Amino acid sequence: MAMALGDMFLMVDGARQGPIKGEAQDEDHKDEIDVRDWSWGMQAKTALSGGGTSPKATLSELNIVKQVDSASTGLMAAMRNNDLIKKAVLTVRKSGGTPHEFFKITIENGRITALDVDTASFTSTGYLSERLSLAFQKISVEYIPQGPEGLPQGSMLFDAEIS
Numbered sequence: 001m002a003m004a005l006g007d008m009f010l011m012v013d014g015a016r017q018g019p020i021k022g023e024a025q026d027e028d029h030k031d032e033i034d035v036r037d038w039s040w041g042m043q044a045k046t047a048l049s050g051g052g053t054s055p056k057a058t059l060s061e062l063n064i065v066k067q068v069d070s071a072s073t074g075l076m077a078a079m080r081n082n083d084l085i086k087k088a089v090l091t092v093r094k095s096g097g098t099p100h101e102f103f104k105i106t107i108e109n110g111r112i113t114a115l116d117v118d119t120a121s122f123t124s125t126g127y128l129s130e131r132l133s134l135a136f137q138k139i140s141v142e143y144i145p146q147g148p149e150g151l152p153q154g155s156m157l158f159d160a161e162i163s
Contacts, residue, residue: 007093008035010064012071015084020074022066028099029091036121036129037065038090040105059160061114062090062107062134067127068117075132079112088134100152102144107136137162 009029012020022033042057078085088110092103114133121129141158 007095007099008038009033009091009093010035010066011087011089011091012075012078012085013087014074014078015086016081017074017078017083020071020078022071023069032091033064033066033069033071035064035066035090039063059139059162062088062105062110062136062139064090064132064134066130066132067121067125068130072117072130075112075130076115079115079132082111085110085112085134085136088136094146100144100146102146102152104140104142104144106140106142107134108138110134110136 007026009024009026010022010033011029012033014020019031020033021031024030024032024034026032039060040062041060043060044057077083086108088107090105091101094100094102111134112132113135114131116131118129118131121127138161139159142155144155145153147153
């Protein structure tokens with residue numbers, strides 16, 4: 001299996017099936033899912049010219065791109081059965097001498113809302129691509145800066161709950 005780009009991993013814990021095991025071989029993320037790409041964001045409905053604002057921004061779903069692996073059928077089953085994802089953690093790590101986990105997104109009480117498999121990267125990598133979207137009730141984003149000596153410094157957090 002190819003190495004994850006930029007050392008990105010996804011841990012998924014389903015309410016019905018428990019941990020959905022991927023093929024990551026990293027000792028700190030063994031059996032998690034190697035992530036190739038991801039996106040998440042927020043949108044605010046603000047009319048600058050009229051001065052109107054909406055009370056809160058809308059949170060997007062967490063979108064993950066991975067290659068087809070041992071987690072694929074478990075993720076498909078979770079989506080097909082509308083199973084609750086108790087918790088999912090996306091970890092992004094700087095590679096190099098001493099790996100530094102600097103960015104984490106943790107979602108709770110989620111569901112897989114979309115899952116697609118395609119051949120978009122097959123000709124260049126030899127692997128099938130899989131895209132999935134996760135909706136959630138709670139999200140926590142953590143950023144951990146790296147100091148001049150390469151050591152982690154205090155973390156910064158963003159938390160939100162969808163009511």
